[in-house]
Amino acid sequence: MTQILGIDVLRTQLAGRVIDKFDFDYDTARAVWNGGIDRHPAVIARCTGPSDVAAAIAFAREGDAQISVRGGAHGSWGAAQPEGGLVIDLRDLRGVSVDPGSRRAWCSGGATIGDLDGATTRHGLAVTGGKISHTGLGGLALGGGLGWLVHQTGLTADNLLSAELVTADGRTLGVSADEHPDLFWALRGGGGNFGVVTGFEFRLHEIGRLVYLGLFFWTPEHGSEALRIGREVAASLPRNAGLVMAAGLAAPDAPFVPVAYRGTPGYGLMIAGFGSALEHHRLIAPVRQALPPLFEFVTPLPYVELQKALDDTAPWGSHAYDESLYLQELSEDAISVLSENMPRKSSLMSFITILSLGGAFADVGEQETAFGGSRLTRFVVNVTAIAPDAELLATDRAWARSMWQALVPHASGSGGYVNAMADSDADRVRAAYGPTKYQRLAGIKARYDPDNVFRMNANIKPAPLPRCLTGRIEPE
Structure with missing residues (x-):
C-alpha cells in the first residue's frame, strides 16, 4: 500500500513520535545503513514501549500496510525500510x-x-x-x-x-x-x-577490561599463504581467542601502517586473545615465523575498542550487498577460489571475512536452537560488496555473486548465515535452516503470525495449520 490514511489517529495512540513525509526530518528518519536502499515508508512510528508497538501493528494491519521493524537498520537489503509501509522504529529504546x-x-x-x-x-x-x-x-x-x-x-x-x-x-x-x-x-x-x-x-x-589484538597484513601475492596460516591458527585456536581472516581488505589509514601502503588491498589475520598477554604472544608467534607480514600491529586494548576495530570498513551510508556460506574446512580448492577471484573486485571497500568457529559454538546441539547453520562447521564466510556509489556497487555485486557461486561447491551444506544474506528468497531461506528446522519454524510461525504480518525479513512462511490451532498459545 503506497498511502496510509488517518495518520493523525495514530499520533493520538502513541506516546512516541509519528513521522511522515511532511515532517522536516523524514529523510533522516527513514535512512538506513545501506545507502543504496532508497524506499519511502508512509509512516515511521518511533515507539517507546510495547504499547506503542501494539498500536502501530494494529494501525498498519487495519490499513493493510506492510510492516518493518527498525533496530540498528544495518541489514544490507534494507529490511527496515518498506516502500509505502509502516516502520516500527525502536531506536528510542536503547537502554x-x-x-x-x-x-x-x-x-x-x-x-x-x-x-x-x-x-x-x-x-x-x-x-x-x-x-x-x-x-x-x-x-x-x-x-x-x-x-x-x-x-x-x-x-x-x-x-x-x-x-x-x-x-x-x-x-x-x-x-x-x-x-x-x-x-x-x-x-x-x-x-x-x-x-x-x-x-x-x-x-x-x-571478559576482563583488557584484551589483546594481533593484526598481520600481507600483499595480494601472498594471499594464499596468508589463508593457509589462518587455517593453521584456526586448527588449534583456544576457547579464549578469536580469529578473523580478511581477504581484499584495504590497509587502514593508521599510524602503524607505512604511509606507502595505506589504502592498499591485501590479506589480513586478526587474532584476538581474551586470556593473558603471554597466552596471546604464544598464539601469534607462529604467524610471524611462517611468513613475515608487510606490517603488524599487536596491542592490548579495551574490549569495546576491539568491537569497533572494523567499524571503518562499513561506514554509514555505504552501498552494500553481501552473501554468506559455511565451510567445513578451508581447503586448498577454497583457498584457490578466494585468491583467484579476489583481484576481480572493483571497489577498494569490498572484502571477504572468514570467521573461525568452534569451542562454545560447537557445544550446543544442532536442534537446541533455531540457528540456521550446522554446529559442526568450522568457518563462516561473508562476501561483502561495498562501495561509495551505486555504479561501483553494481560491478561488485556481480563479483560477490560470482565469488559466492564459486565457493558453493566447497561449502558445508547449501545454506548461509541469514544475517549476511542479501538475497533471501524462499529457496535460500529454506536452505539456510534445512528441512527439519524450517518445518518446525513454519509451524511456530503459523501459531503466532498466521497471516505473515512480519514478512520483511528472511521470511518463513506459516505452515497451513487449521485455524483452531492458531491464536493464543499456552506454554508447552
Whole structure:
C-alpha cells in the first residue's frame, strides 16, 4: 500500500513520535545503513514501549500496510525500510541495565552492540556481539549472532535467557524456556518472523577490561599463504581467542601502517586473545615465523575498542550487498577460489571475512536452537560488496555473486548465515535452516503470525495449520 490514511489517529495512540513525509526530518528518519536502499515508508512510528508497538501493528494491519521493524537498520537489503509501509522504529529504546552479581543484562529492543558493550564492560563482562559496533543488537541476536567471542561464549542467541515480544495480534508476551518455550526456541536464530522483540535478557561472561589484538597484513601475492596460516591458527585456536581472516581488505589509514601502503588491498589475520598477554604472544608467534607480514600491529586494548576495530570498513551510508556460506574446512580448492577471484573486485571497500568457529559454538546441539547453520562447521564466510556509489556497487555485486557461486561447491551444506544474506528468497531461506528446522519454524510461525504480518525479513512462511490451532498459545 503506497498511502496510509488517518495518520493523525495514530499520533493520538502513541506516546512516541509519528513521522511522515511532511515532517522536516523524514529523510533522516527513514535512512538506513545501506545507502543504496532508497524506499519511502508512509509512516515511521518511533515507539517507546510495547504499547506503542501494539498500536502501530494494529494501525498498519487495519490499513493493510506492510510492516518493518527498525533496530540498528544495518541489514544490507534494507529490511527496515518498506516502500509505502509502516516502520516500527525502536531506536528510542536503547537502554541497557546490567546486574553484575547474576551476570545478566536487560537490553531494550533498539539497542546497538555498542550500547550493550559499553554497559557490560564496565563490570568486566560481555556477551558475543557482531564485528561492527553500530549494528542493531536485535537483528543480530535473532539471526544467531557471530562475533569475536563465539569460541568462548557461543552465539549471541545461545546466551538469550528471555525476551519481551509483541505479537501480530498485539499481545505482549514474556518468552523464556519456561514461558512459550516453542517461541523461545524460534527466537534463537529464526529472525524477526514471530513478532517485535522490545527487550532481551542475556547471560554475560567474564571478559576482563583488557584484551589483546594481533593484526598481520600481507600483499595480494601472498594471499594464499596468508589463508593457509589462518587455517593453521584456526586448527588449534583456544576457547579464549578469536580469529578473523580478511581477504581484499584495504590497509587502514593508521599510524602503524607505512604511509606507502595505506589504502592498499591485501590479506589480513586478526587474532584476538581474551586470556593473558603471554597466552596471546604464544598464539601469534607462529604467524610471524611462517611468513613475515608487510606490517603488524599487536596491542592490548579495551574490549569495546576491539568491537569497533572494523567499524571503518562499513561506514554509514555505504552501498552494500553481501552473501554468506559455511565451510567445513578451508581447503586448498577454497583457498584457490578466494585468491583467484579476489583481484576481480572493483571497489577498494569490498572484502571477504572468514570467521573461525568452534569451542562454545560447537557445544550446543544442532536442534537446541533455531540457528540456521550446522554446529559442526568450522568457518563462516561473508562476501561483502561495498562501495561509495551505486555504479561501483553494481560491478561488485556481480563479483560477490560470482565469488559466492564459486565457493558453493566447497561449502558445508547449501545454506548461509541469514544475517549476511542479501538475497533471501524462499529457496535460500529454506536452505539456510534445512528441512527439519524450517518445518518446525513454519509451524511456530503459523501459531503466532498466521497471516505473515512480519514478512520483511528472511521470511518463513506459516505452515497451513487449521485455524483452531492458531491464536493464543499456552506454554508447552
